[in-house]
Amino acid sequence: MLDFPVENLSAEDVERLRGIYEPLTKSVRELIDATIRTEMDGDAVAAAKAEIDAATARLRGRQLEGPFGVRFGSDGDQMPWGNVVIGMRNPVAPPLSFIPSEEGGVSADFTLGAAYEGPPGHVHGGVAALILDHALGDAASSPDKPRLTGTITIRYRRMTPLGDLHVEAAxxxxEGVKTFAAGRLADAHGVTVEAEGVFIQPRWARD
Structure with a gap:
């Protein structure tokens, strides 16, 4: 059991929590992939289900009320660990790790497997839109000036194959409280999806 709340943590405590929960999340990501692709027989699947149910019951012995939200370390760093795109504790998240570019935008290299399939062998269009929405929002925002999606336009140039991918946005x-951003998703052969969006600084975050 943890002996401190998951908020206002020192850098040391953040790393301690990461060391506890990140391996669990990675294992559940592997479980999701294995669940989709397994061809084991009924007895093996039933045994696995019993083990998974037991593990779930153990983890529910102590849990948060509602979603994780965004927590903050004592140095002000954000901990969006439940986020569906970048969340370290969310096994549904790929996850993406965005890197600031020299031009002022952001980019990330990542891999999407069987859990993100739409058309056979390809990324679901909604997943591509989700990732681009987050990338554009990340590029448009800063720690002291968050900006939320107002509108976003997605252009699908061709299907995006599952596997290694790259996303970038800038x-x-x-214009005032509105920031216009653009980005693209690509595989090794070039751009598959493009996006443009307007991101608005919410009233509560304005000076």
Whole structure:
């Protein structure tokens, strides 16, 4: 059992929590993939289900009320560990790790497997839109000036194959509380999906 709350943590405590929960999340990601692709017989599947149910019951012995939200370390760093795109504790998240670019945007290299399939062998269009929405929002925002999606336009150039992918996004211009951003998703052969969006600084975050 943890002996401190998951908030206002020192860098040391954040790493301690990461060391506890990140391996669990990685194992559940593997479980999701294995669940989709297994061809084991009924007895093996039933045995696995019993083990999974037991593990779930153990983890529910102590849990949060509602979603994880965004927690903050004592140095102000955000901990969006439940986020569906970047969440370290969310096994549904790929997850993505965005890197700031020299031009002021962001980019990430990542892999999507069987859990993200839409058309056979390809990424679901909604997943591509989800990732681009997050990338554009990340590029448009800063720690002291969050900006939320107002509108977003997605252009599907061709199907995106499952596997290794790259996403990048950058600010196009800013007009008052509105920031315009653009980005793209690509595989090894080039761009598969493009996006443009308007991101708005919410009233509670304005000076």
């Amino acid at each position: 600010i196009v211009r800013t």
